[in-house]
Amino acid sequence: MTRHRNQMLSRRGFCLCCLSAPAMVAGGWLTPRQAFAAAQGIVQLIKADAATAPIVVHRLRGNVAVLEGSGGNVAVLSGRDGKVMIDAGIAVSQPHMAAALAMLGPEPLTHLINTHWHFDHANGNQWLYLLGPRIVGHENTRKHLATLQRVEDWDYDFAPLPHDALPGTVFADSYGMKLNNTPIELQYYGPAHTDSDISVHLAELDIVHTGDTFWDGIYPFIDYSTGGSIDGQIRAADANLKLCTKDTIIIPGHGGPVSNRTELKNFRDMLVAIRENVATLKRQGRTLGEIVAARPTAPFDAKWGQFVIGPALFTKLVYEGV
Ligand SMILES: [Zn+2]
Numbered sequence: 001m002t003r004h005r006n007q008m009l010s011r012r013g014f015c016l017c018c019l020s021a022p023a024m025v026a027g028g029w030l031t032p033r034q035a036f037a038a039a040q041g042i043v044q045l046i047k048a049d050a051a052t053a054p055i056v057v058h059r060l061r062g063n064v065a066v067l068e069g070s071g072g073n074v075a076v077l078s079g080r081d082g083k084v085m086i087d088a089g090i091a092v093s094q095p096h097m098a099a100a101l102a103m104l105g106p107e108p109l110t111h112l113i114n115t116h117w118h119f120d121h122a123n124g125n126q127w128l129y130l131l132g133p134r135i136v137g138h139e140n141t142r143k144h145l146a147t148l149q150r151v152e153d154w155d156y157d158f159a160p161l162p163h164d165a166l167p168g169t170v171f172a173d174s175y176g177m178k179l180n181n182t183p184i185e186l187q188y189y190g191p192a193h194t195d196s197d198i199s200v201h202l203a204e205l206d207i208v209h210t211g212d213t214f215w216d217g218i219y220p221f222i223d224y225s226t227g228g229s230i231d232g233q234i235r236a237a238d239a240n241l242k243l244c245t246k247d248t249i250i251i252p253g254h255g256g257p258v259s260n261r262t263e264l265k266n267f268r269d270m271l272v273a274i275r276e277n278v279a280t281l282k283r284q285g286r287t288l289g290e291i292v293a294a295r296p297t298a299p300f301d302a303k304w305g306q307f308v309i310g311p312a313l314f315t316k317l318v319y320e321g322v
Contacts, residue, residue, distance in 0.1 A: 053093070055096040057104070061205060062182065062204075063077060069089075071087075072212065072254060074086065080180060082111065084112075089121070108132070112134070112135045114138075115253065116212060117141040126165050138170065141198075144196060145167070149225075152224070153221070183203055185200075189235070193213055193223060194227055197211050206247055216267070218255050220309065221317070224321070237267060273299075278291060288316060
């Protein structure tokens, strides 16, 4: 899967969580993709990409599949109780997403879970709600989707979703369902990547969807505008490590569609090391520009810095929280 990933990422192009406002990256080193992203209207770029990207279906065990190509990784559990969808992708992918869902079988969509409120995970609620699913998410997901949201680091204001497209079933800490003979445990992380992130654990199948608390092999976006932080992101990575064994199939929010505990541990260790490097420099009184110039992410950039969140932006995101 890891070898697969770069191919997937290049075909999929841009996703919202991976992008930044031009000002954030202007002071640092950019890959061609980052420079291109910085020069475009970001959300328009993402929508254009998602509108044309194919949806690639990866079948896992136990009638679970991952649909890749519309923002964050979408998972689907199919069976007699209907399809249970974990994340919704971006609404402009509707024709491709509908075709991919149909390919998985004739069952109707009966449940839709949002791992958090971000556009590239919940915007598809806008058309999926018309299929009549029960929509489930954390109470902060509903709160953010119900009102206009500004994300500073994307320099973008997101309009509220229609009332019927909001999660109608919300919870504060945890929520359980049993569908298609499969217990489904939803657990709030506490503030992490945002203040609305939940894990979706199919314990009997040993499959976990982490939402954007785990980015496989790429630097993550951290949304300080709605309660995320580097320390929250690290706490969530620790929670994920407790949840997973070496046999667990892990579906990350971004990066490859399927990952494992070894990669999750690498992600957690990368976050901790860069946090320490940046915090040390900040304690010395260095400015953000000086810290970016000191390249506190350098040992990790070859592996983690190849997607749209580059070393400079990731340094800035860590700096904001230490
Ligand atoms: Zn996100």
